[in-house]
Amino acid sequence: MLLKINHETRYVYDTPVQYGLQQLRLRPKERPGQEIKNWAIEIEGGCLELSFTDQHCNHVDLINIERGRTEIVIRCRGAVENSDGSGIIGSQAGFAPLWYFKRHTDLTKPGPRVRKLVNSLGDDFETDIAKVHALSAAVLENVSYRTGQTNADTDAETALKTGEGVCQDHSHIFCAAARLMGFPARYVSGYLMMSDRIDQDATHGWAEAYVDRLGWVGFDISNGYSPDERYIRIATGLDYREASPISGLRYGAGGEDMIVTLQVQQ
Template sequence: MLLSVDHVTRYRYDRPVRGVVQSHRLVPSTFDGQRVRDWGVTVTDGLAGGAFRDGAGDRVQAWTVPGPVSEIEVRVTGTVETVDLAGVLRGHRELVPAEVYLCDTLATQADAALAALAARALGEDGPLAMAHRLSALVSDAIAYVPGTTTAKTTAAEALAQGQGVCQDQAQALIACARHVGTPARYVSGYLFASDGDAPEAAHAWAELFVAGLGWVGFDAANRCCPDDKYIRLGSGFDAVDAAPIRGIARGNGQEILDVEVAVRQVQQ
């Protein structure tokens, strides 16, 4: 499938700030399931800094915007050719061992309720079957209801209230997987949403490490493994660590954030 992306993030400040520094993970991953045809990132008045590929295989680009700054627009445009690999991250080069992703974060710590949910997925039919059961259990336990959580909601909090968005479902799945000894990580990207899909073009899911297969994606929000409707950007321990844009503004101005994302299928 050939997918086009138009992703605009606008930052406005109620009073000018002295400058802004950002770190971007906005370039699609390189693996057998996707190939970039063309891709570009622009930042209003931005100066591109150093770029590198980190140990997890993600491309990281630094940007600086000198002040005074009242508004910044980060625009991402491009097309990506995707192939359905049934969620398997095949051909992705990275240096970090999978066991690193057994480490918990504040957002993905398993409380008693998450531990009990994870225990229900255990069985004698192998790690892949267990991972599928675990994803289904999280889908059942946390209903997809936009606007019911915030960016700071933890996996335990989302499970307690029984609803959330893709970020909450992914972090709950990660917390459960790690609790039973399965390395798991958070993935940010895009989704070409069709009928019945969670309608978030900017999307997130989890990857669990399955012996014999490697990293396998699970999207609890849509009860599936990522296919050719998905574009993978990057990964991390949780939503904050895998955020496509991270940064800091120097000054006391209040930040107002606005995000628009459109993913479309292109005729090949």
């Protein structure tokens, strides 16, 4: 499936920026089953300082916001051809060893609610893949999809307590629980072509667990199935913060607004 993406993120600042940096993870991963036909990133109001590959093999661009700007625009355009691997990504290809993906973070640290969720699954599974599929279903059963109840700093325990959340929350809970069960797990940020719309207001997020003899396997907990050819993997990390499409810092007073326009279509 050949997918076309148009993605724009616009930051509008209340006061002129004195100094600011944006870290972009917006270039899709090149891998078997995902081929980048063309991809371009345009910056309005900033300039590229350097590019590097991080420990997760994410391509990272560091953008310097021009001094005195009250707006910066980041545009991504391109085409990616995907094939359906039934959610199976395969062997580990990054610089980090597998044990690294068993580490807990502030957003995925297991507490009593995560432990209770894991214990509720029991041990009656013939295979490991059946076990992690059951975990994915259990996360969605305990935390229904609803926007506006959590934010980017909500951790797995808090999301479970709230009982409502979005794809980021589902993925953090899954990673926390999977690691507690002994599986390496990671967060994935990317794009999803939806069947009922072209225009979207945000990128997507899901999780992957490493299963013996299969390698990395994806789980879109929010939608209840494994990623197929409609998904484009952009970045991976231990949690959302390590795989966030855009992150950064800014010196100066005043607030900011972020406006996202996104189209994903065949």
